[in-house]
Amino acid sequence: MVCIEDYESTFENKWCPGCGNFGILSALKDALVDLELAPEQLLVVSGIGQAAKTPHFLKCNAFHGLHGRALPLATGAKMANHELTIVVHSGDGDCYGEGGNHFIHAIRRNVDITVLVHNNRVYGLTKGQASPTSDLGMVTPVQHSGTVSAPLNPLSMALVAGAGFVARGFSGHGKHLSGLIRAAVSHRGFSLIDILQPCVSLNRVNTYEWYSKRVVDLSPEGYVPDDLGAAITLSRQGEDSIPLGILYQKEMPTFMDRMGAFDGRPLVAEPYDRQKRQTLLSQIG
């Protein structure tokens, strides 16, 4: 039996009081407990940013890597040991800005990992510059006249890139979010949850109130997430009503399925077959 306490870290939490990240962290713990996943079975990989600090505030195996590079790190770890359960925590800058290329290509690979993007629509850790999801015109310390680039739509991107699990959560709806995380981790293949996360210190536009007025839970509406076209349309919907839930889910062959694992065992568990290597070395012409 796994319980919440198993996941409690003694490491001091460094987020601002009231930050939406707390909701994500506790939804994550709830989901992990529900999934009966023990800390030693979990690897959390992250980039750099406030979101990416998550693994320190949790008891688990952790690789807190470089800004933007969580996905390739996680990909490599999964390839080495496909028995790992890997959850990636990333920020909107980390995943869609610096790491945008990896985002697209990790989806193409369909590596079986879960990606939780704490989308606060701002660069938190570096003190408030615009992120790829910041509102057009948002004023920041380095964009004093407001941003001039249109915000990126991560869900649409993930959908057209071919992701088999695309969802949106809200850090203010913990229970719902925890359910999404459970579903995402259980999904075989690449799963993305873009999580709306108020940054109480630096984003004065997209606040708890702003979101609370707009978010709409898809499931009571009877939405069935099996139609990619419908999911894309939904993902493009204006910001007056922001759908929460699984927009699209479809199981597809994963990277490991397509690759054909060497003999079913994770690479890391294979013995070193000296004989076989020597035979090859002795036979080369």
Added chain:
Amino acid sequence: MVCIEDYESTFENKWCPGCGNFGILSALKDALVDLELAPEQLLVVSGIGQAAKTPHFLKCNAFHGLHGRALPLATGAKMANHELTIVVHSGDGDCYGEGGNHFIHAIRRNVDITVLVHNNRVYGLTKGQASPTSDLGMVTPVQHSGTVSAPLNPLSMALVAGAGFVARGFSGHGKHLSGLIRAAVSHRGFSLIDILQPCVSLNRVNTYEWYSKRVVDLSPEGYVPDDLGAAITLSRQGEDSIPLGILYQKEMPTFMDRMGAFDGRPLVAEPYDRQKRQTLLSQIG
């Protein structure tokens, strides 16, 4: 009067005989001539690859940069001098692989440049490895059992990223392509033409014949490229019938519009106002 000869370069062309790039090159020249654009008014920017060699085979101003980095180069040049007409030549690896992140974000900026991607669905210059648009399962020298990642759909990506001009051309349909290029260069804002380009040396799957059987010109079908939803649907269509033409076009404020050019003049043409700088320097506290 601009004529084709103005664009003839004496530099030896290094593409393979029969390569689809020749069709693109001549469609480009035709379009430039039709646009009455003289070589000295044109800047061609490219990354690295067979496609990216294009500017050498043309008489024009040229910046043949780094693999994957044509878009930021072009963006910088446009910012410095927004009177430049900039055409980017890139490959599927260059633009969607190494340069994937710039692709998304250049679209978000809506810088007024034209991007021609010679999409041969293979890494040409490096001798035939898979590209992001290679067919799933394509066998290559480094993917001896076939690729395991799903191909990327550049048009869908561009559409959901918010591009205001998204088209597909075919190097085998020169006249049609030349019309597209004309339209793209005339479009105010970021314009993308993904050009189907047979690589006769290294891609044995997507040949002239393969394409010729599949491509369908949109315009005789009465398609009007003003509905983003319809364009996305069209872009996702299976490969039995591959639509050619402008999938979507919409003029939107460009980067320069939103930024508000300093006083209408290109940055490069502004005088150095010493007095104004000195006043600021003398007043700082």
Added chain:
Amino acid sequence: MDIDTTVKVSGEAGQGIQTVGQLLGLVCREAGLYVMAISDFESRIRGGSSFFQIRISNQPVRAPHHRVDLLVALTSETLELYRNELSPDGLALIGNDSAPIDSNTQQVLFTALASQAGGRIYANTVAAGACLALLGAPLDLCQTIFSGHFRPRGKAITDNNLNAVLLGYEAVKDIPYSGRFTWPHDGPRGALVDGARAIALGALAGDCRLAAFYPMSPATAIMQHLDGFSDAFPLVVEQAEDEIAAANIAIGASFAGVRSMTATSGGGFCLMTEALGLAGITETPLVIVNAQRPGPATGLPTRTAQADLLFVIHAGQDEFPRFVFAPGSPAEAFEVTVRAFHLAEKYQVPVIILVDQYLADATFIVEESLTAPDHIERFIVGDKDMKDPAGYERFAVTPSGVSPRALPCRGKALVVVTGNEHSRDGHISESISDRISMVDKRHAKLDGMREDICPPRAYHGTAEILLIGWGSTEGAIAESVDRMRADGIDAGCLMFTDLWPFPADAAAEAIGEGRTTLVVEQNRSGQLGKLIREQTGIACSGAILKYDGRPMYPHEIVDGVLPFVR
């Protein structure tokens, strides 16, 4: 020096400590005092422990002091952390949440007073008022500065802050403090400028017109200042999607004809190294600021280091000429930046400016007047300068290695450049002769570049013990020299700003032989020491190395020298 006081204001991130610091600095400046202030913060937005430390003097000060005379601790954690830094007759002010521990500690109810003034958020202003009162600052001066500072934020906020400063000022009236001094009324000695702002001002003066960047501490502040200039000047400041884009945008802009730059720190610089080579082979002027912080990788994002010297000198595959400069103060950072833009265009090469978190964030009174060049020499040719514009060759071979540079679409001359090796016309060439002539041509620039390099600056340069440093440690090293000399130790120093091309002859001459030579650096291996040995054959006698991410203090250098004193 009769006034030399160090005040440390500490607390959590988000408590407005930087604002207190800034205001203290402004009040001192207005009175005609010199200040030198450093900032210390963690990589977080709220909570934790951070401080602002300001040294106030009636003489120029160019390094922080390790002994604190007045500590204003807004949290009990920071009181614990920093009380051991108090000088014997120093004083600590603490707020409600700490209990006074000894006679050097006095409680002031910052938060309660702040609430009185209009809200708890004014606690920092209360603290500033208390602090200024203890130092003996005239109340009206404080009020003038505070109201000037807050005016842009509206009357209500200004009034509340004025209330707060007054309450703080009054609250400490009866607290005895030996550090109180008589304030001059001399008016400002100069501007209050930190390294980041100095670089931004230098870029503006140097006619930079495009800055592309990706946010990264401690470089972001430079871009923030530049962004502030972009309404009034022809200047685009663009946040890119990543550092690779930032560098390539800057190169594209430079190619198209404007002076351009980017600024980053180590990790971002890594990502720019390929573009650095592109600037090198296409001979496109480019200015890159690398504001160093401790690494490797993310390291200590908000701390300081001098550990990228050898990296930036060798960054990028193969070889190409570049300049590397490391200014020692905000005033020099301004100058070096202006010079960087000039030299980048003169030689058509990339220029790297190495600063660090300490210098970027450290505030100095800059007495030197900051001047914009009368004229910007662009080293650019147009059709009118050519016999045959149609035959223009971007990479014409010249004895200096510098080819006449035309701009694209500004005339009949077509400009063709490539990151591949090329012939003179800019088209790809794989021929042996083109390769050799292009490598030699690029290499040839080094001769001219060396002539534009400044030798290291000596201070008591013939002393028995010679400290050798580079960049931002200049103030600390110079002060350590003064202190040692005052103690009868014959110490001097040699400071390098221009590090590449390395001024080898000047260095060898200045260093000479037969005395104790110690490099002073903020890295683990003594990089300047290695460079000196590589370039001159001289092995220094030792090294004083600090790599904990904190600024170098003069006393640490003195301590490091002592074992070498005979």
Added chain:
Amino acid sequence: MDIDTTVKVSGEAGQGIQTVGQLLGLVCREAGLYVMAISDFESRIRGGSSFFQIRISNQPVRAPHHRVDLLVALTSETLELYRNELSPDGLALIGNDSAPIDSNTQQVLFTALASQAGGRIYANTVAAGACLALLGAPLDLCQTIFSGHFRPRGKAITDNNLNAVLLGYEAVKDIPYSGRFTWPHDGPRGALVDGARAIALGALAGDCRLAAFYPMSPATAIMQHLDGFSDAFPLVVEQAEDEIAAANIAIGASFAGVRSMTATSGGGFCLMTEALGLAGITETPLVIVNAQRPGPATGLPTRTAQADLLFVIHAGQDEFPRFVFAPGSPAEAFEVTVRAFHLAEKYQVPVIILVDQYLADATFIVEESLTAPDHIERFIVGDKDMKDPAGYERFAVTPSGVSPRALPCRGKALVVVTGNEHSRDGHISESISDRISMVDKRHAKLDGMREDICPPRAYHGTAEILLIGWGSTEGAIAESVDRMRADGIDAGCLMFTDLWPFPADAAAEAIGEGRTTLVVEQNRSGQLGKLIREQTGIACSGAILKYDGRPMYPHEIVDGVLPFVR
């Protein structure tokens, strides 16, 4: 040495020149001859001028020869380009499109004969047949090799090729050629291996299980060979979206417990430098091959250089221990690669293997037997090795600097790592003491690492003139020494494979003083010379530098030495 013949086959890209070369090599090998072959190609897929040049001898050969005895020019352009390399009694075979110009030139209708054999595409096989006949190779040997080579491609293709080889063989029967020699029947002396294949084999022998890469000449060939092993061995070879991803995938895999690598060239290496630092600070083993080519930027993509030495030693912000190795031959490349994987895990550091296009593509007869280690020592701990797995600390401080390394999700011990500076448990720490202890701990590894470093290898190491080189020029330098000694010049050489940590004491001792020391390098500035001076204080007397992108030939070195001969 009674047999020492150099054959050059030249023509357009796409004419199958590499195949001719490969077959010539196989035939020679089968007969028991030694060969050493180089490839020269342009950055294009069809057309242009390229060649394959093979040196054949009955003695081991380890460098190319600049005089061509037999030139087979499939195009008139390449005849023009290379005929001046013909030795006085050399012979050029030309096809239909060139006219014989002198008595040294003979026409063979390659294309016409090829059509006879089954199609114009067999022209290369016709040429191979002609070439082998002129050299005196036994026909049956040729036929055996050719049929073995083509068999996998089906009977029709095999038959056509056999026809073609025969037609070529017969066509030159009456052409007089003084270079014909008597072929031994000794059987293979060893395998025919180029540097790229040697590294791939070394990686396999070293138990590499994941290779992530982004295609880049001249490194791609390594990955191509590895990909070929991935069906039979537990090995994933993955093409990444870019080099940043490749390096991070490799790091992720290594962290999760498998030996991993990536391979690239300069521009890609630039993009990996940030990840290199991540491996450094997280102490994750990583092997990176940098196959050098001339730069900067895209440079000469298909040519060779040795110009990244100082870059890879200093790459990445701040400082962290790493190994840098540059093997001198395919046999050594194999060994070094096996060793790289071992040392990466032993010290938990990144290891950089520096090769270059020349070595990657150059084929040698490797006589040394290539052996896989009996046992792979992983230096990994599990719960069973710990008193208290729950208290496991990934970065425990030890005297060697190496901490017991556990793997994630392989037991109760939780593994926490970060690219930020950290405390022993792997969590972020900004404290001064953690920072110092972690820097010192990482630095401490250098002591152990130095013990695992091999000193430079001397050959006539006490000679009056000492050539000093590194990496792939070993064969050329050694042969130049032999030639000079044969001419009565007292020359010797010192070759470095292990370059970092630099074996300073061994180097200083081996170089000594008072004689002529010349670095021989393929870069413009003499990087090894700089490194030696930095590390030992010894300034070499001169440098023989070649930077045109072409391999180093022994005679060029001899020419470079002559001015120094008294």
